[in-house]
Amino acid sequence: MIITVAVPTPLFRCFDYLPPDKINPEYLVEGSRVLVPFGPRKLVGIITKIQNTPSAHEGKIKNALALLDPSPTFPSVLMQLLNWASSYYCHPIGDCFATALPGALRTTSAKQGALVKSIELSKWYRSPKQFEGRANATKQIEILDYLESNPEGVWLDTLKAMRYSNSQLKNLEGAGYIYKEVYDPLSAEKEQQSKAPIQSKTLNTEQKLAVETILNADATINATLLQGVTGSGKTEVYIECVKKQLEQGKQALILIPEINLSPQTLLRFQSQLSTPIGVIHSGMSHKEKYTSWFLAKEGIARVIIGTRSAIFTPFKELGIIIVDEEHDPSYKQIDNFKYSARDLSVKRGQIEQCKVVLGSATPSLESLYNVKLGRYQLALMQERAGAGQTPEMFLIDIRSRPLENGCSRPLKQRIGEELAQGNQVIIFQNRRGFSPTLMCNSCGWLAQCPHCDARLTVHSRPPQLHCHHCNHKEIIPRACHECNHTSLTPLGAGTERLEFGLQAQFPSASVVRVDRDSIKNQKQMTELVEQINKGEPCLLIGTQMLAKGHDFHNVTLVAIIDADASFFSADYRAIERSAQQLLQVSGRTGRGNKHGTVLIQTRQPEHPIFEPILRSDYTSIAQQELEERQYCELPPFSKMLTIRAESAKAEANLEELSSIKNLVLASYSNEAAIQISGPIEANIARKSGIYRSYLHLFISDMKARSQLVHSLRCYLDSRKSHKTKLYIDADPLDYV
Template sequence: MTQVIQVALPVPLLRLFDYDCSTLPARGARVRVPFGKRVMVGICIGAAEQPQPYQRKAVLEVLDEQSLWPEHLWQMLTFAADYYQHPLGDVLQHALPALLRQGEGASYQATTLYQVTNAGAAQELAPLQRAPQQQRLLATLQQRALLARDIRIEEFSASALKALQSKGWVEAVTHVPAADTQWGFKIAAEPLQLNPEQALAVAAIAAATQPRPYLLEGITGSGKTEVYLQAMAQVLREGKQVLMLVPEIGLTPQTLRRFQQRFDVPVVMLHSALTDRERLDAWLDARAGSAAIIIGTRSAIFTPCANLGMILVDEEHDNSLKQQDGFRYHARDLAVVRAQLEQVPVILGSATPSFETLNNALQGRYGYLQLTERAGLAKPAKHVVIDMKNQPLKAGLSKPLISLIEQQLAAGQQVLLFLNRRGYAPALLCHECGWLAQCRRCDAYYTVHQGDKQLHCHHCGATQRLPQQCHDCGSTQLVGRGVGTEQLEQTLTELFPAYPVLRIDRDSTRHKGSLAKYLEDARANKYQILVGTQMLAKGHHFPEVTLVALLDVDAALYSADYRAAERLGQLYTQVAGRAGRASKQGLVVLQTHHPEHELVQDLVNNGYGHFARTALHERQLTQLPPFSYQALFRAEAQHATAAVAALEFIASYFNEIADISVLGPLPALLERRAGRHRFQLLLQFQQRGLRAQVLRHVLPQLEQRAELRKVRWSLDVDPQDFT
């Protein structure tokens, strides 16, 4: 008997679609169906209770015998679709590896396994001292065989692998993976001695009778990772899995190494740098239970686990955990929801917790664990504020800062300079007429990149050759205005020719493996001067760095974004935390034109904790999040009037509803990007339930309106970014 089933498809519509099917597939199974002129892979939601009266098409193929997700994860996905008011079909597709979205089977395929030969097993490592990459790879292979994906994940050199094969020490064999859930818990290295605060945190998590969320707030260098490791040990000992989220791909290799050094259990990684097959294999390992530890970036929160025992979210404040386009979810918040559904603890770790998480901890909704002392012999860093007014600057460096750098370098220490602007200069200026090179598609100036002699727009990606003459007056007197990391690197090389300079930003780390290599070189003290953007501010450990300087953060002091102060406080504290992480005293220098600013004074004199509580009180007085709940409509069009008209039409649905504040339409902080004008409409609710109820009622109506089909519009629930 033919069944009528409902199918969720990855289309931007808040509805399900009815299809005829010869059998009733499992809820959560994939089906291949015709949709218009296309064939798509959708997810079966179940039997249609009230089939639509129109003529239906038939399912072409049922791809799975059972659901792809366990029940608790299915509940989280449907919750996420409802909470973020996003089409369920798109949410479910987002939660699948790319190969499953394309309709491939949810099974392993043959891959290559690298193992030592008898000659390789007997080979001494000492003769390979002059080939460290070969030595490291052979040492690992003598301990365990490596899949092709492990070679990539652990960033072993391809040339080293080829060299070992040519010597007959390593061989490649065909291997078909299979789910192995019988991994045994083994400690590879003994845990470190905990200080009283760390021991109290581990004990509190282990002794809890009911799983709950915990905020682990620990100053930088306080040993949060050791707390993670010892809290995980009991979970792994019971044969359960641990899921850990990190905000950046750059943090996953070092996290992987720490975990592998401590535990002799299977570890997999999930992030965008893997191939589609590697991601699917890791996903299958987690679902089958053959992976004990799963480490990934934000999308890893959707990974099914056979026996989940704990969720960790490192650097929970980081904005990278919020998806900013398409399905705009926050992985930290979904981690809390998933932990509640699966009845497991979730640990949110940060030196600078987000105001939302901190408020939940202060209100008693989360357990609150604090680490106020640096681990080991590390001492708190000293803070110095340099007033830049009337100071002669050399590529953004004041004379007092140059003197401090000289002192640290002469003492054999490393210094780290933070500047959150890549490129050579933020703008190109004509010295004669004042013309500025502006992107034709954005309300932004081109950034000068001296290395490739080009102008780059960092908003839309447009590039052009560095001009020889001014476009207005024809003058050749073109100069860079402002300072970027390229120019800072060049100036430091000129000022301190005896000391090598390492620049780490998105431009210098484009090649595969370059970021990991640079970070390893920095930790090994191969470069005495480090220059970088936010990539250097997140969780990295440089034991020899004693001086950290923030060159220019003044723009955040007077930003139109109410979250700018919170972000500056987090950035300052995180960057400052790179100084003096070993036994040496650290020094943190902040250059500013506004040393008297209350935010600067609060951070320098009282620390992030005091600043955050003061700012939280101000948020409460002004009824801003987390004391209210926001939804942001965005619209963009080639003509500004069309975007404004669309948002005015949307606003008309909310203007008459009580307890809703409607702000806008207003231009985005960057009004024009990639040739399109961008405007925003901000809704603020006093109750989260009212927001869900109203949006649930209004959005299906907006979907049907022809007035909105001429613009691109979207909804962002709990917005984090207003640019």
């Protein structure tokens, strides 16, 4: 017997081994983990094929060292998905499997049996005993109040998502205020049965129609695009669809774009579903992620909520995959295995024959094009749910207005009015730091990073110059590096500068900055969202992490500081992304009973994007962009492959990419099938001392694409020198 194993190496092939000694061959099945020798190393690999016929080279083949699991780690549907992904994304198969494995299973010593014994599936309840602790023990009181309001019990995952610790629960349990029921993960049958939902919300007409459209989708439809304006109640549609799948004994996978959205998403699902719900994202420990992974694989966790890597979670009977905010670029992995979790969701739905829902107020042009082709069906929700109202939107022309720390006078006046009425205000500036760069007023010198072709960002807390590309930091100079003049000025406004200026303008207001410098982890973000949801007046200044998916009911004003930032980018997706960002940020207001207003500062008020934006008409923008893409034969009317070269010398990159370009030109007689752009240097050619260049390939038909991918794999495997590193990105997010 010969077993073929995918090992985590940069090679595009698998390797043959003999079975481990003293292992019954019947236990060896495709999808199982094995420990194998690979040169001087021992690696964890996945069995991809078993041959019972003898090999002519059998005497030269090494034995695998051990079978690590008694049952397959990957079911056949995930094996199909990962094999397809390896081919489509032109990435080594062994590394694809390694990426899909939970971190706890990637080590040579990890065995599922030992890990299973450490899993606890528990539900917590409030006991009748009256609380006799300290009045200022706020966290303990919060836990008790929450459990009292949920007499049916609360799963441990939910309490952890609310940032309550094991020690807090154990202290309350020891005092007799709460108790738990522990279920054996391997025999939790009673918790797998469908139950009546804890809460039930009445859907409006649009929501009911969307649910019917999704559940009654024809088998030939790959996915349903749920296009609903911000605040239309897409989450309620998701929950209703999941309920229907649970009633049929099936499971559900919910993908979200950001870790910070996991607590609120979990709570909303948990409030209406009495079933074990698992969470998977990179902010969790290896053990925590493995627990959810294992419970889903065994069919115990009926719902999994996670970020992009959760697409590789095995399920016993998957019924539906939901991708929330499907347009969000976070679903695309940008390093190593560069997969799109959104696109893999659609492919997995085809393989497992389950329903797939892609939800967004501002869908990607790729999804809209698939609707046009009949591959997806469309479910529309054009009205806000409940008391929510579409906000009014206005432009502030700042061409002739002086700005003080990034804000115009009309904007500051309106902020003051909203705060005086006890409302909340969001100031959106997708640029952290104090200002984008430091300039000498005498000679025009700009502070540059010594390791990158990029300017240093001025930060005030702590005071320093900081490169956001390589993390280089240095003190702010007192004099110009070129002319030694001391007149240095920070140019432009980032979130720190806005915070500084608005705190000075409104000293009695609560001013909160929300960016990666001020919010370091999920716990801080969760606590901040809880504070905002109390409804007290505050002024929130933040980047896109504040704008994504949060539901703030007391926000009555959203101000967008620099709406023009990406209008003139060389990237062909610039207008699409600008429209998505403007409308997504605008959607944070007017979600409760109060009317919302959006003020947009711009130096280009006549730009054609603004007319439909002010009407909240994303469809018109998308249609115009699709027409222009079709004329230029850009995605989604073609498939794009980008090859990135990196080395210590820019010339070496261009030489390597030119060789690939010549290979492509020599391989295809039909020049119309493939268009080539480059090789060209990246906009920021040097990062961390390494030079980067690109070759962009646009392919008009899938047959030519398959041939091209095969040629590239052969080229990469045959390279003798690796001084220049090559990376292939299928369907890249960026063009520059």
